[in-house]
Amino acid sequence: MRKTVNQKAWFFVLPVVLLVAFNAVIPLMTVVNYSVQETFGDNVFFWAGLRWFEDVVTSERFHDALIRQCIFTALVLIIEIPLGLVIALAMPRKGPWVSVCLVLMALPLLIPWNVVGAMWNILALPDIGLLGRSINALGIEFNYTREPIAAWFTIILMDVWHWTSLVVLLCYAGLVSIPDAYYQAAKVDGARPWAVFRYIQLPKLRHVLTIAILLRFMDSFMIYTEVVVLTGGGPGNATTFLSIDLVKTALGQFDLGPAAAMSLIYFLIILLFSWLFYTLAMRNEAR
Amino acid sequence: MIAAIGLKDIRHSYVAEPRSDEDFALKRMTLDLADGGAYALLGPSGCGKTSLLNLISGLLRPTEGRILFDSTDVTDASPEQRNIAQVFQFPVIYDTMTVYDNLAFPLRNRGVAELEVDRRVREIASMLELDAMLDKRAAGLTADGKQKISLGRGLVRSDVNVIMFDEPLTVIDPHLKWQLRSKLKELHGRTRRTMVYVTHDQTEALTFAETVVVMKDGEIVQIGTPIELFERPQHTFVGHFIGSPGMNVLPCTVEGGKAVLAGQPVETINAGLWRGNGKHLELGVRPEFVSFATEGIPVDVVKVLDIGRHRIVEAQQAGSRLKMLVPEGVSVPTGAAHIRFDPLHTQIYEDGWMVS
Numbered sequence: 001m002r003k004t005v006n007q008k009a010w011f012f013v014l015p016v017v018l019l020v021a022f023n024a025v026i027p028l029m030t031v032v033n034y035s036v037q038e039t040f041g042d043n044v045f046f047w048a049g050l051r052w053f054e055d056v057v058t059s060e061r062f063h064d065a066l067i068r069q070c071i072f073t074a075l076v077l078i079i080e081i082p083l084g085l086v087i088a089l090a091m092p093r094k095g096p097w098v099s100v101c102l103v104l105m106a107l108p109l110l111i112p113w114n115v116v117g118a119m120w121n122i123l124a125l126p127d128i129g130l131l132g133r134s135i136n137a138l139g140i141e142f143n144y145t146r147e148p149i150a151a152w153f154t155i156i157l158m159d160v161w162h163w164t165s166l167v168v169l170l171c172y173a174g175l176v177s178i179p180d181a182y183y184q185a186a187k188v189d190g191a192r193p194w195a196v197f198r199y200i201q202l203p204k205l206r207h208v209l210t211i212a213i214l215l216r217f218m219d220s221f222m223i224y225t226e227v228v229v230l231t232g233g234g235p236g237n238a239t240t241f242l243s244i245d246l247v248k249t250a251l252g253q254f255d256l257g258p259a260a261a262m263s264l265i266y267f268l269i270i271l272l273f274s275w276l277f278y279t280l281a282m283r284n285e286a287r
Numbered sequence: 288m289i290a291a292i293g294l295k296d297i298r299h300s301y302v303a304e305p306r307s308d309e310d311f312a313l314k315r316m317t318l319d320l321a322d323g324g325a326y327a328l329l330g331p332s333g334c335g336k337t338s339l340l341n342l343i344s345g346l347l348r349p350t351e352g353r354i355l356f357d358s359t360d361v362t363d364a365s366p367e368q369r370n371i372a373q374v375f376q377f378p379v380i381y382d383t384m385t386v387y388d389n390l391a392f393p394l395r396n397r398g399v400a401e402l403e404v405d406r407r408v409r410e411i412a413s414m415l416e417l418d419a420m421l422d423k424r425a426a427g428l429t430a431d432g433k434q435k436i437s438l439g440r441g442l443v444r445s446d447v448n449v450i451m452f453d454e455p456l457t458v459i460d461p462h463l464k465w466q467l468r469s470k471l472k473e474l475h476g477r478t479r480r481t482m483v484y485v486t487h488d489q490t491e492a493l494t495f496a497e498t499v500v501v502m503k504d505g506e507i508v509q510i511g512t513p514i515e516l517f518e519r520p521q522h523t524f525v526g527h528f529i530g531s532p533g534m535n536v537l538p539c540t541v542e543g544g545k546a547v548l549a550g551q552p553v554e555t556i557n558a559g560l561w562r563g564n565g566k567h568l569e570l571g572v573r574p575e576f577v578s579f580a581t582e583g584i585p586v587d588v589v590k591v592l593d594i595g596r597h598r599i600v601e602a603q604q605a606g607s608r609l610k611m612l613v614p615e616g617v618s619v620p621t622g623a624a625h626i627r628f629d630p631l632h633t634q635i636y637e638d639g640w641m642v643s
Binding site for chain 2: 200
């Protein structure tokens, strides 16, 4: 069969090409541009090759931030995914409480991120914050501006409070879409609640859980605003995650080259993890 | 373990506090299903047949009345306690399990020994012709294969009281429908389990069931064998709903113990029993029992439809139309003609119900 040559199609693709160009390609290429050059200001650039990349990859500061980031994301996923699932399972499926629960669940998601940080900053203050004072009143030394453990505890608690709702809402949507007949068949087959969860609910939630894990991975790996408002990356560097480190390098020290190289590596890590996870999850599906 | 099922004066409403009769999806009824029978609940959508099924299986609790399995009152028992099996409209399978594990699931849940599980699963799989797929993931099967698994999960337990089918062929391809239907019939013959089959399709009901329960607006209209429903519909609805084309229903009067249609006396089986209680009087005769004659009721032939071995003839009689089935080889007159009804298969109905 002869192919019809039709160059008019480009015309229809153009808007998307422009949008993607201004939205992604041009900013990204600017960063790539910075990452291979050295500048001392005045818009004067010198070729630097892969030097910044080598610097970043071998820098201990970057390694520490990356490890902190991985631990934070792992903790967040380990807590939020099961917790969100459990809450979704416990939520009512019909009746007047459904909307009450949904609104309560959606609330944390509607609060601006810097406000979340400010809220928890005040809440966890050891002298006047409700949480901070309460913990100290129990006889436990708690001061997130001084102790790394306390800072981590507060940050994890804040993130769980802020983002578990997302997992809950996704799982809940997945749960209510399971037809009644499955539950009825399970009843007839004499399945215990655990078996219903294991063989009906969990398999049917596969897709939403994949999405939930992916979203929570990406978002937690890029966390910035809440932590900056809460701890500013401290005490010391205890809560300096990749994004905070990046901003410190780029805007604090104005090291544009190393910062650009770092953001590219940062971007590639997220892309690689997401791609790996998604491919594995979907390959399982096809089997 | 198999039991006779008795529904005593049950009524069901989905409204929390039913006040009027309107609030009841199922009107008061008493129904007995014998041990080992093949029953069909037949009726149009919304007639309450699925509600009735769910009452028997225990997925619903009746608002009023008792449900007995043999002499045990199971009104408050769960589906599991009632020990029933149910096949749903859409195939329900456990996606992550193999066909084997799907079939074994109800037995394993009840703590049956693995050796016995294996024996039962293989027996049922060969009955359903699923042997070759036992190790496959159930999710990969076609709709009819999945529906066989649902059925197999019911058959695999040897002590099930009754197997219920809720329009199980809805999602099955037409050419596989009759296969699965005859499979069901064959399985009933082999296992002699009580089976209750819900459908709105008369062919499915009449081919599967020994006894058909016809329902309309939450009420049982007639219980009978397929032949009884065909030859003696107790209600004009049954006459209309069963048969293709359905029964002719024509307004008539009764004079001196005989039905009168268009000024002509018509022999019926039950006009003599009429005492004149109701308001609305009708005569019912199936198209199969109407034939052309040299004299009798005058009609005008309006339309002839050839359906192969028969022709459906539509004729105009006074204000109403009637259909007749004319076999091959019999000539159909054009224009004005006379017809007669088979007296043994012509009956009169009072307010819809057969006069008796």
